Amino acid sequence: MIRDSKTPYWLVGITGLVFILLYGPIFVPIASSFFALKQGVVDWQQPTASAYVTLVSNEGILVALRNTLVVGGAAVVCSLILGIASALYVNSGRSKDRALLQFIIFLPFLMPPIITGLALLIYFREIEFDRSLVTVIIGHTVFVLALVYRTLLVRLQSLSRSLVEASYDLGASGWQTFRYVLLPNLTSAMIGAGILAFALSFDETMITLLVTGTDNTLPIRLWAMMRLGFTPDINALVAVILAFTTLLCLLAARYLMPRES
Amino acid sequence: MSAVLRQSGAWPARIAVFAYPLAFILFPLAAFLAYSFFWTEHGTMSYALTLGNYQRFFTDPVFLPVLWQTCVLCFEVAILTILAGYPVAYFLAGLKGRKRYVLLMLMLVPLLMSYVIKIYAIRSILGGNGVLNRTLIWLGVIDDPLTFFVFNLNAVLLTLTVLLIPFAVLPIFLSLERIPRNLIDASADLGASAAQTFLRVILPLSLPGVVTALTFVFVLAIGDFLTPQMVGGQSGFTFGRIIYSQFGTAFNWPFGAALSVILAIMVIGAIAIGTVFGRDRSAGR
Amino acid sequence: MTTERLLLELKAVSKSFGQTEVLQRIDLAVRDGEFITILGPSGSGKTTILRMIGGFESPSSGEILLDGADISALPINKRPFNTVFQDYALFPHMTVAANVGYGLKVRGVKNAEIETRVGEALQLVALRDFAGRFPAQLSGGQRQRVALARAIICRPRLILLDEPLAALDVELRRQMQSFLKDIQREIKTTFLFVTHDQEEAIAMADRICVMNSGHIQQLGSAHEVYYRPASEFVARFFGDNNLVEGRLGPSSGDRRRIETPLGALVCAIDGQPHLAAAPEGAAAYAVFRPEALSLASTGSSEENRAHGLVTGLHFAGAHTLTSIRAGGHEPVNLRLRLPSKVEGVALRAGEAADLYWRPSECRLVLK
Numbered sequence: 001m002i003r004d005s006k007t008p009y010w011l012v013g014i015t016g017l018v019f020i021l022l023y024g025p026i027f028v029p030i031a032s033s034f035f036a037l038k039q040g041v042v043d044w045q046q047p048t049a050s051a052y053v054t055l056v057s058n059e060g061i062l063v064a065l066r067n068t069l070v071v072g073g074a075a076v077v078c079s080l081i082l083g084i085a086s087a088l089y090v091n092s093g094r095s096k097d098r099a100l101l102q103f104i105i106f107l108p109f110l111m112p113p114i115i116t117g118l119a120l121l122i123y124f125r126e127i128e129f130d131r132s133l134v135t136v137i138i139g140h141t142v143f144v145l146a147l148v149y150r151t152l153l154v155r156l157q158s159l160s161r162s163l164v165e166a167s168y169d170l171g172a173s174g175w176q177t178f179r180y181v182l183l184p185n186l187t188s189a190m191i192g193a194g195i196l197a198f199a200l201s202f203d204e205t206m207i208t209l210l211v212t213g214t215d216n217t218l219p220i221r222l223w224a225m226m227r228l229g230f231t232p233d234i235n236a237l238v239a240v241i242l243a244f245t246t247l248l249c250l251l252a253a254r255y256l257m258p259r260e261s
Numbered sequence: 262m263s264a265v266l267r268q269s270g271a272w273p274a275r276i277a278v279f280a281y282p283l284a285f286i287l288f289p290l291a292a293f294l295a296y297s298f299f300w301t302e303h304g305t306m307s308y309a310l311t312l313g314n315y316q317r318f319f320t321d322p323v324f325l326p327v328l329w330q331t332c333v334l335c336f337e338v339a340i341l342t343i344l345a346g347y348p349v350a351y352f353l354a355g356l357k358g359r360k361r362y363v364l365l366m367l368m369l370v371p372l373l374m375s376y377v378i379k380i381y382a383i384r385s386i387l388g389g390n391g392v393l394n395r396t397l398i399w400l401g402v403i404d405d406p407l408t409f410f411v412f413n414l415n416a417v418l419l420t421l422t423v424l425l426i427p428f429a430v431l432p433i434f435l436s437l438e439r440i441p442r443n444l445i446d447a448s449a450d451l452g453a454s455a456a457q458t459f460l461r462v463i464l465p466l467s468l469p470g471v472v473t474a475l476t477f478v479f480v481l482a483i484g485d486f487l488t489p490q491m492v493g494g495q496s497g498f499t500f501g502r503i504i505y506s507q508f509g510t511a512f513n514w515p516f517g518a519a520l521s522v523i524l525a526i527m528v529i530g531a532i533a534i535g536t537v538f539g540r541d542r543s544a545g546r
Numbered sequence: 547m548t549t550e551r552l553l554l555e556l557k558a559v560s561k562s563f564g565q566t567e568v569l570q571r572i573d574l575a576v577r578d579g580e581f582i583t584i585l586g587p588s589g590s591g592k593t594t595i596l597r598m599i600g601g602f603e604s605p606s607s608g609e610i611l612l613d614g615a616d617i618s619a620l621p622i623n624k625r626p627f628n629t630v631f632q633d634y635a636l637f638p639h640m641t642v643a644a645n646v647g648y649g650l651k652v653r654g655v656k657n658a659e660i661e662t663r664v665g666e667a668l669q670l671v672a673l674r675d676f677a678g679r680f681p682a683q684l685s686g687g688q689r690q691r692v693a694l695a696r697a698i699i700c701r702p703r704l705i706l707l708d709e710p711l712a713a714l715d716v717e718l719r720r721q722m723q724s725f726l727k728d729i730q731r732e733i734k735t736t737f738l739f740v741t742h743d744q745e746e747a748i749a750m751a752d753r754i755c756v757m758n759s760g761h762i763q764q765l766g767s768a769h770e771v772y773y774r775p776a777s778e779f780v781a782r783f784f785g786d787n788n789l790v791e792g793r794l795g796p797s798s799g800d801r802r803r804i805e806t807p808l809g810a811l812v813c814a815i816d817g818q819p820h821l822a823a824a825p826e827g828a829a830a831y832a833v834f835r836p837e838a839l840s841l842a843s844t845g846s847s848e849e850n851r852a853h854g855l856v857t858g859l860h861f862a863g864a865h866t867l868t869s870i871r872a873g874g875h876e877p878v879n880l881r882l883r884l885p886s887k888v889e890g891v892a893l894r895a896g897e898a899a900d901l902y903w904r905p906s907e908c909r910l911v912l913k
Contacts, residue, residue, distance in 0.1 A: 007355055014348040018430075021345075021423050022371045025382035028392060082281050089278045097275065104282040107290065112484020112528060114501060115293070115521050122296050122514060123289035142285050165602055166635035168622040170649035171700065180648070184639045199373045205487060210508065219377050226381050226491070238378045249370050 026242055033235035051236035058233060064221040071133060071217055072201040075140035076194045082141070083148035083193065084186070088178075091156045102149075109146035116142060117210035124211065131213035139211040140204055144197040151196075155189035156182070192255035199248045202241075297519035304512070314519035324503070324520070331500040332527070334418060335482035339429075339475045341422040346429030346474065351463075353430070354437035365434060372427050380491045383420045387411060387492070412494025420492050421482050428481060429474040436470025437463070469539045476535030480528050500524060552614075553578040553736050554599065554704060559608030561594055568594050570760045571608070576704070577753075581730050581737045585747040586757030587783075592740045595757075596706050599738065601625050612703070628697035629706040633713070634689045636681040642668070642692050643677040649700040667695040670729065687718045694726070698733055707739045711746065723749050744784050748772060756780050773835075774817065778911050781833045786867065786881045788839075789831040791913070797822050801905055804832050807876040811850045812905040821910050829913035836867065836883035838907035841892065842900035849902045852880065856893050866891045870899055 036046040055061060086105060090098045108116040120139050124131060159182070167177040205219040212220060218241065225234055298310045318324050353365055371379070386392045387410050394406040410416050440463060448458040486501035493499065504524065507517025554576040561569040569591045576582055584592040597603045599610060601622035609616050617625060628649070636645050644651075647664045655663075668674045671691035681689055690710060697705050707726075711719045727750050730737045741747055747754050748768045756763040756771060756779075763783075764776040775781035781789055792806030800816040811832045815821040824830070834850075842851060854872030857879075868882040868891065882901065884891045893899055 007352060011348055011352045014345070015352045018345050018349050018426060019367070022368070022426060024386065025379045025423065026371060026374055028386060029378060029382045082278075085278045086282075089274060097279075101278060101282060104286050107286055110480075110528070110532065111290075111525060112480065112501075114484050114486055114504060115290075115525055118504070118508065118517065118521055119289035119293035120285070121508065122518065123285075123292045126292055138285055141281075145282075160633055160635060162631045162633055162635035163637060165600075165622070166629070166631055166637075166696075167648070167652075169600060169602075169627075169629045170652065170696065171623045172648070172652040173623060176652045180652070181637055196373075203373065203375045203377075205377050206485075219375060222375070222377050222381070223487075226377070234381070238375070238381070241375050241378065245374055246370070249373050253366055 029235045029238040030242060033239040051233050054233040055236045055240070060216070061218075061221060061233070061237060064216045064218045067133060067215050068202060068218040071136050071140055072198045074137045075144060075201045076197050078137065078141040079145045079148040079197050080190055080194055082145055083152050084190070086145075086149050087152040087156050088182075091153060105149050106146050108142045113143065113204075113206040114210075117207040120207070121210045131211060133212075133215050135211045135213070136208055136215070136217065139207045140201040143204060143207055144200050147200070148193045148197050151189050151193040152186060155186055159185055188255045192252050195248050195252040195255065199245055199252065202245065202248070293518055294522060296515050297522045299515040301513055301515050306515075314516045315523075317516065318519060318523060327498060327503060328500050328523070328527075330414075330498075331483060334414060334499065335421075335479050337418060338421045338425060338482045339478040341418070342426050342429035342478045343433070343471060343474055345422070346426050347433055347471070349426075350430045350433035350437055350470075353434050365431075368430055369427050376424070377487065377491075379424060380420060380488050383423055384416075384492045387416055387419065412492065412497065414493065414497045416492040416494070417489045417497045417499065420488050421485065424488065425478045425481055428477045432473035432477060433467060433470040436467045436473075440466045472535055472539035476531055476539065479531050483524065483527060483531075551578045552576070553612070555609075555611040555614075556595070556599075557609045557611065559595075559598065559605045559610065561591070561598060561603065562606045568760050569598075569605075572760075572762060574755060574762065574765070576736060576738060579734055579736055580752045581727065581739065581750060582753045582755060583739045583741060583747040583751035584755045584757060585741055585744065585751075585783075587742055589759070590757040591760045592742075592757050593708060596629075596708050596738065596740050599704070600627055600629050600706050626703040627706055628700055628702040629708065630690075630693045630697050630710045632708045632710065634681075634693040634710075636689055636692055636696075638681055640680075641677065642673065642679050642681070642684070645681065645692055646695045646699055648696065653700070663699055664695075667699045670698070670732070671695045686714050687722060690714065690722060691725075694729065698729075698735065702735065704736045704738060707737060709740055709742070711741070711743075719746070726750065756783065758783075773907075774909055775833060775911055776818075778831060778913060781831065781909075781911050786836050786883070788834050788836060788880050789911075790878055790880075791829070791831055794824055794826055794828045794830050794910075796826060802910060804830055804910060806832060807873045807878050808850075808852045811908060813908040813910045814906045815910060818910075821912070824912060831911050831913060832908055833911055834903050834908040836881040837865075838903045839880065839882040839901050840903065842902040849904055850908055852878075852901045854880065854899060854901070856895050856897050856899055859891065859893065859895060861886060868893055868899075870901065872901070 033051050034047050034049065036043045036048050036050070086101060090102055117139065120135070120142070121131075124135055129135065163181055163185075164177055167181045172180065203219060204217075205223060208217055208220055209223065216224070218237075222234065222237065222241075297314055298312070300307050300309070300311050300313055349368065353361055353368070356364065384391075388394070389406045389408065389411055394403075397403045398406070410419055444462055444466070445458055448462045449455075453461065484501060486499070486505040489497050489499040489502050490505070493502065500520070501524070504517050504520045507513045507520065511517075552575050556572050556574040559569060559572045559574075560567065572591075572595065574595070584595055586592040594603060598605050601620065605618060608618075610618050612626075637648065640648070643664050646667050647660045650660045650663060664677070665674065668677055671694055673688060673691055673695065676684065676688065676692075681692065684692065693710065710726075711722050714722060723746060726737070726739075739747075739750060748771075751768055753766060754768055754771045755765045758779045764771055764780045766774070766776075771780060772784055775784070775787075778789070781787050790806045790808060790811070792804040792811070795803030795805055795810060797803070797815065800814055801812050802815045802821060803810050803812055813832055852870075852872040854870040854877070856868060857871050858869040860867040860869075864886060865883045866886045868884055870880045870882055871877045872880050880901065882899075884893070
């Protein structure tokens with residue numbers, strides 16, 4: 001741990017301890033995935049990759065993985081389109097309906113996910129919309145929209161208003177201004193927000209559990225597997241998922257971190 | 262505002278941006294609220310309005326105590342995360358330059374790691390045969406596995422705390438970071454010791470962040486039903502779990518909706534209290 | 547270059563934001579080919595005028611005419627005007643060449659032609675070698691020139707400049723002032739320039755429109771505005787003018803007397819018929835510039851005179867500003883600007899001084 005000269009040691013100690021608390025639950029399953037499991041207990045003497053072999057041949061998990069990727073991709077696309085439209089709309093002026101729109105978009109982020117999930121569950125039943133991956137995509141879009149919208153709005157607000165005015169002033173139409181001036185300046189925020197949204201969707205459990213039909217996503221599959229008890233491939237799956245999520249986080253950080261100029 | 266963008270305020274644009282949020286956020290929440298006034302018997306829904314669900318909540322001896330117990334639990338979680346998170350935030354805010362943000366990022370990265378996996382891992386660490394007990398036995402501290410944190414409310418408390426610490430660190434860090442360096446220098450210049458400066462300058466100025474952290478963690482903890490379901494066992498019953506069971510095993514949706522409305526009111530109340538007390542008074546607004 | 551032909555006319559234009567009225571029935575005519583400056587303190591409404599002409603704001607009432615046709619309803623991108631923004635508003639993700647060529651590109655001009663015209667425009671602003679750079683890699687003065695090149699490339703009828711030099715340091719400002727003036731002469735396009743800096747306005751403009759709190763105070767050549775202020779505000783706005791309050795006396799031809807604590811002063815009123823028509827006894831100020839005052843040793847008897855005590859000397863480089871308390875029981879503070887000399891000026895603090903100034907350099911403004 002990096003320490004400034006005046007920082008007391010106990011502060012470094014607590015920080016270190018908290019990091020262990022945070023990363024322990026991530027590393028323990030990864031480490032155990034490379035060892036054999038005997039009666040539900042990890043045998044640290046016996047390294048093996050058999051868990052990964054079982055994993056790859058597990059049809060149910062592969063289907064769940066495909067579902068997760070489909071849902072994540074669709075939710076990212078939907079939330080980006082809605083997020084850009086809403087951010088442009090809210091940024092274009094100040095009025096009551098803009099504040100209302102922002103409030104509605106933030107609601108699923110303020111409310112516990114169980115409420116968002118239950119509300120959608122009841123609503124889909126009442127409008128007789130069968131639960132499927134489509135309802136999961138809708139639910140995930142609702143959930144990640146606030147984040148995508150907020151990220152894009154902040155980026156839009158950081159752009160000088162005179163850029164848009166300059167574009168119109170030089171004869172550009174509204175579409176040309178969007179295409180040539182706004183969109184290029186939003187790209188990195190869009191990529192960053194998109195990756196973050198994908199990571200959230202990839203991991204979303206509470207809403208998914210309520211709005212999914214017979215289709216499983218990976219977290220739901222995991223949830224079901226864990227309730228039944230330990231199987232060796234859980235740890236392997238966990239390791240794979242964590243590696244993937246880490247990759248996503250690194251990518252998101254690259255696009256969202258302020259660039260030094 | 263400027264004439265440039267006025268064209269985007271037209272009705273087609275308005276309808277386009279409002280359609281999805283209305284259809285899939287506001288309407289479902291409205292349907293959900295309405296549901297809490299319906300009732301069900303033997304699996305058939307009745308759309309006649311009733312206050313029966315709320316009446317049941319207040320008169321049945323089960324629900325109010327569970328709600329109270331859950332609130333206490335979540336408050337304890339919030340306090341624990343702040344006790345752990347404040348020193349970390351203070352440490353991070355004291356760092357200079359790049360390493361400050363790298364460490365902050367590292368603190369936040371676990372948030373994006375699978376929630377279910379983390380619960381599962383903590384359960385396997387805490388369990389009777391888990392890493393923690395086996396380490397303690399190996400060290401000779403104990404002879405038999407400890408059980409007071411296995412499948413009960415203590416397990417829920419510990420798990421939620423570990424899961425939610427980053428949510429406490431971030432707002433406290435942000436409020437500490439906003440304290441102008443020269444205030445701390447001024448306090449030292451006026452003869453205050455490091456401890457006095459902390460107690461009289463830094464701590465009061467970071468309180469809004471602490472309140473925000475408290476609200477954050479409380480709201481996230483009270484809405485969670487996965488953690489208690491997974492590590493709570495038979496005795497670790499929380500309000501979130503009761504709600505979830507109404508939509509699963511009990512299959513009483515209107516009653517579940519009513520319980521959720523009560524949960525939503527608790528959350529809104531917590532956010533409102535947090536907003537009032539978390540307001541940054543030094544900002545002068 | 548200026549012709550008498552009108553390019554643009556504002557007729558009874560008013561603008562309110564909510565309850566605040568920022569412009570009150572403005573009439574302004576811009577001549578084809580002139581360099582006109584709108585000068586005023588912040589909050590005077592000068593930028594609002596520019597933004598309404600550009601189309602960024604629409605007037606609450608009144609008309610904006612281009613070649614006699616109302617363009618108030620014309621959207622920004624249809625107006626043959628281009629703007630140089632205060633913060634330059636260069637597109638950060640485009641090169642200098644792409645920024646300059648943007649106006650042509652969105653009009654669907656062919657790439658080959660865009661390239662030629664961008665080259666010409668960059669040549670004009672002496673930035674040919676910088677075509678491939680990004681705005682962040684340029685200095686303030688260079689960004690300014692890119693913004694100008696971008697504005698002139700579409701050959702607009704009018705170029706609007708919104709305090710474009712405000713962000714530059716003094717030396718660079720001077721250079722840019724003459725640079726802008728040269729460009730304007732070369733491309734023969736009308737410039738409407740907004741500034742709060744009097745010296746800048748005087749240095750650049752064919753005509754200056756002085757604004758204060760939503761009203762036009764005076765419209766005239768730099769010389770007129772400087773030497774023949776039309777109102778107390780204009781008189782005070784340009785530097786260290788001496789204003790001596792008094793009551794109007796009789797007039798004779800191009801001269802009018804004013805009774806002041808310094809005695810009767812004679813002021814020139816040629817070209818200002820409203821001053822000849824003002825009733826006797828009306829409250830007014832005699833206005834004369836500090837450099838119009840001379841020390842009286844050879845002055846003739848009919849000129850305006852004052853006698854007083856030197857209260858302070860303020861060395862300001864090329865000249866020394868001298869404060870003098872003049873008059874009897876109602877003393878008046880006068881400022882006198884003397885050329886600085888290495889051995890110091892002829893006066894010392896506490897000494898008596900006799901001053902005179904010619905009636906032709908003494909003007910009147912009504913209170």
